[in-house]
Amino acid sequence: MKRKLAMATIALLIANFMGGLDATIVNTALPVIISDLNGIRLVGWVSSVFLLGTAITTVLWGRIGETIGNKRAFQISTFLFIGSSVIAGLSNSMVMLIVARAVMGIGTGGMVSIPFIIYADIYPNAAQRARALGWVTASYTLSTVRGPIIGGWLVDQFTWHWIFFINLPIGIISMLLLQWAYQDTKRQRERQAFxxxxxxxxxxxxxxxxxxxxxxxxxxxxxxxxxxxxxxxxxxxxxxxxxxxNPLIPHQLITAWPVQAQNLIMFLINGFFIGYSVYAPMWAQGILGTNATFGGLTQIAGSLMLLIGTRLTAHLMTKLGYKTIVLVGTTSLLISALAMVIATKNAPYWWLLISGAFEGFGMGLSFTPMQVSIQDGVEKELVSVSTTFGLLFRTLGETFLASIFGAVLSLSTTRQVATAGHGITTNMINHLSDSATAKGLDPALLPQLRTILFNGIHTIMIIGLVLIIIAFLINIRRREPKPAAR
Missing domain, CATH: 1.10.287 (Helix Hairpins)
Incomplete structure (x- = not known):
C-alpha cells in the first residue's frame, strides 16, 4: 500500500515537473523559433494562448473529474498535453504552433489541477498532505530552474523542436505509473449532468x-x-x-468568505510573484548591466528559500494555526516588496537576491496552508471544485498581473521616451533589457536609458507592494475556515 502511494505521488510529481519545465523551456527557445518560423509579429501569442487555455479550463477539469473519475481526467488532460506537444514540435508555421500551444494549455489545466484533488484523496491527514504539497512545490521549482539549462542544451545540441518532443516520454511515464498505483475512490452517488x-x-x-x-x-x-x-x-x-x-461553481462555495478570502490572497501574492520573476532579471541586465546568466540567477535565492519555506510549513502546521503561518509568509513577501520599492537605480546586485529570498520564503509559507485549508474547509462533495477554483485564482493572478505589468512598462517607457530627446527610441529600451544587444548601444546614452527602464520597473514594484499590503490586511481580518466533517 505504501509503495503504491509513493508511486502515485511520483507519477503526479512527474506531471508537475513537466508543467513547470514547459513554463521556462519554451521561453528559452523563443528567439530561435522566431527566427526559424519568421514569427516576431505573433510571438506574444505563443505564451498568451497557453495561459488562456490553462485559465479557462482549470475549474472545468475538476467537474470533469467528478463525472468520469479523477484518474481518467488526469490521463486525458496529460494525453492532450503530450499529443499537442508533438504537434508543436512538428510545426512549420507560427499559426500551427499557436494552435498547438492553445491545446497544450487546455491539457495543462487538468494536468496540474487534478493532482491536487488526488492528493486530498490519498492524503486525508493535513500534515501528510502538507509534506506532499511541499514536494509538489519542490518539483515545480526544480523544473523552472532547470528549464533554461535544458532548453538551451536541446536547442544547441539538436533543434528547438525537441523542447516539445521531450514531453512525450515524460508524460507517458506519468500516465502509466498512475494507472498502476492509483484507483479512484468510488462515489456512491447519482451522476448529474455537466x-x-x-x-x-x-x-x-x-x-x-x-x-x-x-x-x-x-x-x-x-x-x-x-x-x-x-x-x-x-x-x-x-x-x-x-x-x-449541478452548477460548475455552487453559490455556497462562492459566498463562503473564509475560503474565498484565501483565494483572493493567492491571487494577489501570485501577482507579485510573477512581477518579481519577470522583472528582477530585467532589472539585473538592463539597469545593473549584468549578463543573462546573472539575470537568471536572481531567481535562485527565491527558489531555494521557496523549498525551505514549503518544507518548514509541514512541521509548522502541526503547531501553529494556518492563518498564523500565512501571516509570517505575507510578512516575508511584504519585506521583499518593500526592498524592491526602496531600491535605487544604483542598488547592488545582492539586494535583488535578498529581496528574492524573502519572496521565495513567503510564497513557500503561504501557499501550502491555504491550499490545505480550502480543501478541508468545505464539504466532501465540494473538495474538487474548491481545489480547482483555488488554482484558478493562482493562474489568474499571474496571468492578469503579467498583462497589466507589461502594459505599465510599455506606457511608462513610451511616455518617457517622448520627452527624452537625444534621439532615444523605444527600440533602444528593448535592446537595453537584453545584455547581448545592450552592447551595441551608445555608452553616452546608457545612464538615461537605464533611468527610463528603472522608472518603469519601479512603478511595477510599487503596484506589487500594494498587492501584498492588501493580501496582508485580508489575512489579518479573515476568519480561518473550520474543518468540515468528513
Whole structure:
C-alpha cells in the first residue's frame, strides 16, 4: 500500500515537473523559433494562448473529474498535453504552433489541477498532505530552474523542436505509473449532468477579462470596454449557476468568505510573484548591466528559500494555526516588496537576491496552508471544485498581473521616451533589457536609458507592494475556515 502511494505521488510529481519545465523551456527557445518560423509579429501569442487555455479550463477539469473519475481526467488532460506537444514540435508555421500551444494549455489545466484533488484523496491527514504539497512545490521549482539549462542544451545540441518532443516520454511515464498505483475512490452517488451553460459563460468571461489586461497597453478605452463586458458576463454566470441543477461553481462555495478570502490572497501574492520573476532579471541586465546568466540567477535565492519555506510549513502546521503561518509568509513577501520599492537605480546586485529570498520564503509559507485549508474547509462533495477554483485564482493572478505589468512598462517607457530627446527610441529600451544587444548601444546614452527602464520597473514594484499590503490586511481580518466533517 505504501509503495503504491509513493508511486502515485511520483507519477503526479512527474506531471508537475513537466508543467513547470514547459513554463521556462519554451521561453528559452523563443528567439530561435522566431527566427526559424519568421514569427516576431505573433510571438506574444505563443505564451498568451497557453495561459488562456490553462485559465479557462482549470475549474472545468475538476467537474470533469467528478463525472468520469479523477484518474481518467488526469490521463486525458496529460494525453492532450503530450499529443499537442508533438504537434508543436512538428510545426512549420507560427499559426500551427499557436494552435498547438492553445491545446497544450487546455491539457495543462487538468494536468496540474487534478493532482491536487488526488492528493486530498490519498492524503486525508493535513500534515501528510502538507509534506506532499511541499514536494509538489519542490518539483515545480526544480523544473523552472532547470528549464533554461535544458532548453538551451536541446536547442544547441539538436533543434528547438525537441523542447516539445521531450514531453512525450515524460508524460507517458506519468500516465502509466498512475494507472498502476492509483484507483479512484468510488462515489456512491447519482451522476448529474455537466453544466455546459455555466462553463461556456465562465470561459467567455475569463477570455474577455484576460484580453482586457492585454489591451491596456494599446487602448485604455478598449481595455475598459472588455473589462465591463467581462464583469457583465460574470454577473450572468452567477445567474446561470443559481438555476443550474449541478452548477460548475455552487453559490455556497462562492459566498463562503473564509475560503474565498484565501483565494483572493493567492491571487494577489501570485501577482507579485510573477512581477518579481519577470522583472528582477530585467532589472539585473538592463539597469545593473549584468549578463543573462546573472539575470537568471536572481531567481535562485527565491527558489531555494521557496523549498525551505514549503518544507518548514509541514512541521509548522502541526503547531501553529494556518492563518498564523500565512501571516509570517505575507510578512516575508511584504519585506521583499518593500526592498524592491526602496531600491535605487544604483542598488547592488545582492539586494535583488535578498529581496528574492524573502519572496521565495513567503510564497513557500503561504501557499501550502491555504491550499490545505480550502480543501478541508468545505464539504466532501465540494473538495474538487474548491481545489480547482483555488488554482484558478493562482493562474489568474499571474496571468492578469503579467498583462497589466507589461502594459505599465510599455506606457511608462513610451511616455518617457517622448520627452527624452537625444534621439532615444523605444527600440533602444528593448535592446537595453537584453545584455547581448545592450552592447551595441551608445555608452553616452546608457545612464538615461537605464533611468527610463528603472522608472518603469519601479512603478511595477510599487503596484506589487500594494498587492501584498492588501493580501496582508485580508489575512489579518479573515476568519480561518473550520474543518468540515468528513
Amino acid at each position: 453544466d455546459y451553460a455555466g462553463a461556456a459563460v465562465l470561459a467567455l468571461a475569463l477570455i474577455l477579462l484576460l484580453f482586457a489586461g492585454d489591451a491596456l497597453a494599446v487602448s485604455v478605452l478598449r481595455a475598459v470596454l472588455l473589462l465591463l463586458a467581462g464583469i457583465i458576463l460574470l454577473a450572468a454566470f452567477w445567474h446561470v449557476e443559481g438555476r443550474a441543477t
